[in-house]
Amino acid sequence: MTDATDADPPAPTDHIRPEPAPRTDLATAAVILAFALTVLRMAIAMPTFTDRGGDPFTAPGIVPGFYGIVLAILGIALAARSIARGALRPGGGYVASTSGFTHSSIGRLATAVAICLVFSLGLIGRMPFWLAVAVFVTSFVLLFEWQDEPTPRRIRRIATATALGVATGIAVTLVFAKLFLVRLP
């Protein structure tokens, strides 16, 4: 991972993940630029309240307009840098690879996003909170741990997941509603 030379140690993020390809950065820069220009346009369109005797330097659009301009400049800088690094060359410039974002992890990500959305947008508010939590935790564990195995082990897995779900539901409800006096969704 590292060698003990006199060079400075790697920066924190180098240790964790590689840089995206320049072409990805170019696309990101385009999104940032579009976003910044939208912010700027909306900031300009905001009322200044000078007709009501307001100080022109307290106009609501000044600060977001300033951020819009800065973001636009930064977006252009990112685009220029990605082009200099070869974003427009065939292949999109160098790719630091080893991103580890494989086919299976996209599947796992999609599953995680889907089940979290179902819990927060679908289950909460439609049933008692402890039950929503129990259903969510049980299904989450089962979805990610499900595998080909004999029926008795499968039954044990379902039982463990259900127990964990119900225990979490009851514990979260009791601890936060009774002990911390927090209102639950």
Added chain:
Amino acid sequence: MLENLAMLGQAFAGFANGATLFNVFWATLLGIIVGALPGLTATMGVALMTTLTYTMAPSSAILILICVYVGAIYGGSRSAILLNIPGTPASACSTLDGFPLARQGQAGRAMGISTAGSWLGTLFGTMCVAVFTPTLGELSLSFGSYEFFWVAVFGIVIAGSLSGGDALKGYIAGFFGLFVATIGQETVHAYPRFAFGTVDLAGGIGLLPALVGAFGVAEVLHVMSGPAFKAVANKIDSVIPRVGDVLKYWRTILRSGGIGTFIGVLPGLGEDTAAWTSYAAARRASKEKAKYGKGSVEGLMAAETGESACVPGAIIPVLTLAVPGSAPAAVLLAAMLIHNVNPGPMLMVTTPEFVYQIVAMLVLADMMKLFFGLTLVRPLLWILLVPRERLMPIVFVLCTVGAFAITSRVFDIYVMLAFGMIGFGMRLLNFPMAPLILGLVLGDLLDKNLLRGLSLTGGDPTPFFTRPISAGLALLTLAAILWSIPGMQRRIVGLFRRGRPVAGAG
């Protein structure tokens, strides 16, 4: 001086009761667990606990948050040593020498070094809080709108430049955070900016739901989409720190404590930068350079002392300027504001005893951390072995409860989800997260002071550049920007070398 010592004594006396010690006990333990578990960061722990302790008395809630913060930064080194995975980004540096030590069968010794270094680091930083906060508080009284504008901009820029990784993307993240803070009604005309006619957006984006999303939900998605980690459940030797290890490297401990605290004081630079900088400085000064990266006791000591000294350091600007020194300190600042404790220049005038209460809280948390560091070895190893498939749904449930807790708005759960997705996407594209938080927290300060400054001068921006402190901060900001441009670093260093010798900044 005597008056200050009396206030410190009163603060300790005020906390000498069973209920407080019980809170210190569980909150520090929770912090260590949150820190040790890869995927749960100190920022997330503090953000989540801010929402969940919302109904408690301010002093109890802030005590709990400080314990979680101190515990989490220390806990991260456990997984760094045992799994080669930093439990929090701050512990990334500890993997370099901690894991090789564990592989050589000295996991216990490595944990002992980490405990001793971390304990001494926090103690050193806490002493600096007690000594320097009153003086810095007085200095901050001379800050006006112009200075506060630059403090906010400097914080964003330096967090972008130096928090590791891509500076340009750091600036973008910071300014995006600032933009998000403008959503909702502004203070002068109550005009709802970027609300699109909805009442919920006109109320603004809640800081804590956004943070819980950007850290909690994004982490859940990140952990679930990544490869599973494997624990090295090896034999563990004694975790009692060896006196020899501490005495031999006392210079490294003092140097790392100083560097860590200083980096903590700089707005926006957090524990990870503190650890890497202390590590690099220790290696440069070391007689045993060749051991670094292969299990150097000195290297691990430097990293651990640096990151833990940064925690109290990061609280100093929170108390004196209401500007956070690190990402978890940003959440701590938000928590203080929610509890109507108003940190900033007036704090030393209105409630000076609060500073000493914070010192007492830090000492209590540090002592409890030492206790758990020496006793909690096996249980922490078991916790590290909990499969992520079982842990992450529980974390997500806590995030949802936390996002909803403060204002009881379902809209806040949507904010949390949206920021979870944004945070995950940003992480994937290598955007650092610390500037984003800083932007969210400093948005209000920058907004108010830019407009106030412009109004005072009738639109003339010159005082932003001509007042002495403003000019100094503006120059520092410019230097931080230039520093981050490739090729400029060498030119700036060359410029100073040719001229008179000047101590390097940051």
